[in-house]
Amino acid sequence: MDVHPLVRKIAASDTTNSATHYHIFWSNESLDWKPFPTKEEATILADQIKKPDEGFTVVERDGQCERCKIFKSASKNGAA
Ligand SMILES: [Zn+2]
Numbered sequence: 053m054d055v056h057p058l059v060r061k062i063a064a065s066d067t068t069n070s071a072t073h074y075h076i077f078w079s080n081e082s083l084d085w086k087p088f089p090t091k092e093e094a095t096i097l098a099d100q101i102k103k104p105d106e107g108f109t110v111v112e113r114d115g116q117c118e119r120c121k122i123f124k125s126a127s128k129n130g131a132a
Contacts, residue, residue, distance in 0.1 A: 072114050079107035085123050087113070 074094040076084035088094035094110045102108055113119070 072112060073117070073120075074110050074112055075117075075119055077109045077111045078102075083111070083119050085119060087117070087120055 071089075073087040073089060074091050075087060076094050076098040078084065084098075086097075088097070088110075091110050091112070098108045098110065
């Protein structure tokens with residue numbers, strides 16, 4: 053079966069995008085840009101970089117993650 057290169061490209065990026073990952077959601081309501089593969093890693097890093105009076109929640113995201121979409125499209129600019 054012949055697959056159009058664009059279809060292959062979409063399918064490939066879907067594979068990486070659909071992976072469940074985690075973000076740190078800070079108590080000031082900002083969502084950290086960095087995706088973590090596990091909740092543990094996000095929690096450990098957040099504990100290390102948070103300010104003493106700052107709280108956070110680790111939130112789960114999937115391939116439809118708005119945060120990663122924004123970050124990826126921004127970093128892709130000029131790198132075509
Ligand atoms: Zn994400």
